[in-house]
Amino acid sequence: MRITVTVNGQPHTRDVEPRLLLVHFLRDELDLTGTHWGCDTSNCGVCTVRLDGVPVKSCTVLAVMADGHEVTTVEGLERDGELDAVQKGFVECHGLQCGFCTPGMLLTARWLLDRDPDPDEGRIREAISGQLCRCTGYENIVRSIRWAAEQEARS
Amino acid sequence: MQVPATFEYERADSVPHAIALLERYGPEARIVAGGHSLIPMMKLRLAQPEALIDINGLAGELGRIAVEGGELAVGALVRHAELLESETATDLFPIFRDAERVIADPIVRNRGTVGGSLCQGDPSEDLPAVFAALRATAVIQGPGGLRAVPVREFHRGPYETAVEPNELLVQLRVPVTPGTGSAYEKVERRAGDWPVAAAGAVLTVADGVITQAGIGLTAVGAENFCAPEAERHLIGRPPAAEAFAEAGRIAAGHCEPHADQRGPADYKRHLAAELTRRALTRAAGRI
Numbered sequence: 001m002r003i004t005v006t007v008n009g010q011p012h013t014r015d016v017e018p019r020l021l022l023v024h025f026l027r028d029e030l031d032l033t034g035t036h037w038g039c040d041t042s043n044c045g046v047c048t049v050r051l052d053g054v055p056v057k058s059c060t061v062l063a064v065m066a067d068g069h070e071v072t073t074v075e076g077l078e079r080d081g082e083l084d085a086v087q088k089g090f091v092e093c094h095g096l097q098c099g100f101c102t103p104g105m106l107l108t109a110r111w112l113l114d115r116d117p118d119p120d121e122g123r124i125r126e127a128i129s130g131q132l133c134r135c136t137g138y139e140n141i142v143r144s145i146r147w148a149a150e151q152e153a154r155s
Numbered sequence: 156m157q158v159p160a161t162f163e164y165e166r167a168d169s170v171p172h173a174i175a176l177l178e179r180y181g182p183e184a185r186i187v188a189g190g191h192s193l194i195p196m197m198k199l200r201l202a203q204p205e206a207l208i209d210i211n212g213l214a215g216e217l218g219r220i221a222v223e224g225g226e227l228a229v230g231a232l233v234r235h236a237e238l239l240e241s242e243t244a245t246d247l248f249p250i251f252r253d254a255e256r257v258i259a260d261p262i263v264r265n266r267g268t269v270g271g272s273l274c275q276g277d278p279s280e281d282l283p284a285v286f287a288a289l290r291a292t293a294v295i296q297g298p299g300g301l302r303a304v305p306v307r308e309f310h311r312g313p314y315e316t317a318v319e320p321n322e323l324l325v326q327l328r329v330p331v332t333p334g335t336g337s338a339y340e341k342v343e344r345r346a347g348d349w350p351v352a353a354a355g356a357v358l359t360v361a362d363g364v365i366t367q368a369g370i371g372l373t374a375v376g377a378e379n380f381c382a383p384e385a386e387r388h389l390i391g392r393p394p395a396a397e398a399f400a401e402a403g404r405i406a407a408g409h410c411e412p413h414a415d416q417r418g419p420a421d422y423k424r425h426l427a428a429e430l431t432r433r434a435l436t437r438a439a440g441r442i
Contacts, residue, residue: 018161018207019162056266064209130260
């Protein structure tokens, strides 16, 4: 089936099988390997991307379902060579550790701050409850997101 | 890597078109909306539909939440996140807020749908217990038009519903009664997990006594996700701790929980009683 998906502002047209999952479309067809692929069961959240602005787990979305829609991956977070505030926050507050969950964490954090620019710790923890950090580095991830919120409030 | 078996994929552009596609492909076709139950089952090859009919384009027809004719109407394609954020729904029935906050996680809730939860018919699904407690009606559309089925008759067994192969669940309708409070209590092992056990309660009180009671239970083997004997016990009594505790005991007595990795049967039965008591208490406090 021929599909066209706009990823990080760029339309991509490919012939795909209906059973191809969005995560594999992004990684294998478009070489956008920033989207990680983890548990395969919609549990760990490392494959999270934004579909029409809304975070979804791309291991549980068929690529054909994204036909005609817009996807944002972690590669689409920076603007004009400038890292997004949440990316900077993860650098500043060491929210990275092994980095495996980071792309999904970043996209979820960006989504949270778009909707709630001043989330408290409870709100942040709730928002990332669908993302598992295997290093259990949640303290610094929460701090990183708070850092980004404070940075954006100042600017 | 988990990959589904091959299937045909069709996109419906209206409800009648979805029904026409169901008729064309026959009983081995499945509707896909959020897909958060179906697609994992397809990846594990527990489900191998021959065709998927995608109804995600039908939000205009199936994605509304509104009060009409003394009922709250919730479209089948309403996402969990939308129900959670709908003040129309959660102000009338706080049970929706309680339940939706503990269904999976925020990202899964962005995609999964209310109708999908009902149609999946998993014995541990949260929303069947919620809608059973609310005495909701399921509106099903087929080639011959619409029909209404009480949610308490909707689930015929595990993963089995009243929806025929050429039909589509289009809406849930919940009666709006003044003087009603509702609540949902769930015990899960970790964030986003299926319940070990959960109970929903809906209470209507007039002149100091309970005039209507709804108790929904999930993951504990309660027939039709509800506890009618416990509900009957409450009618005509004042909403008080003793009556709620007794209702919990009666409800637990009519459960058939199975021991599994989430816990032994007697623990789940204990939870059924305790969560029913807590849900009733909280529901009464919200009237």
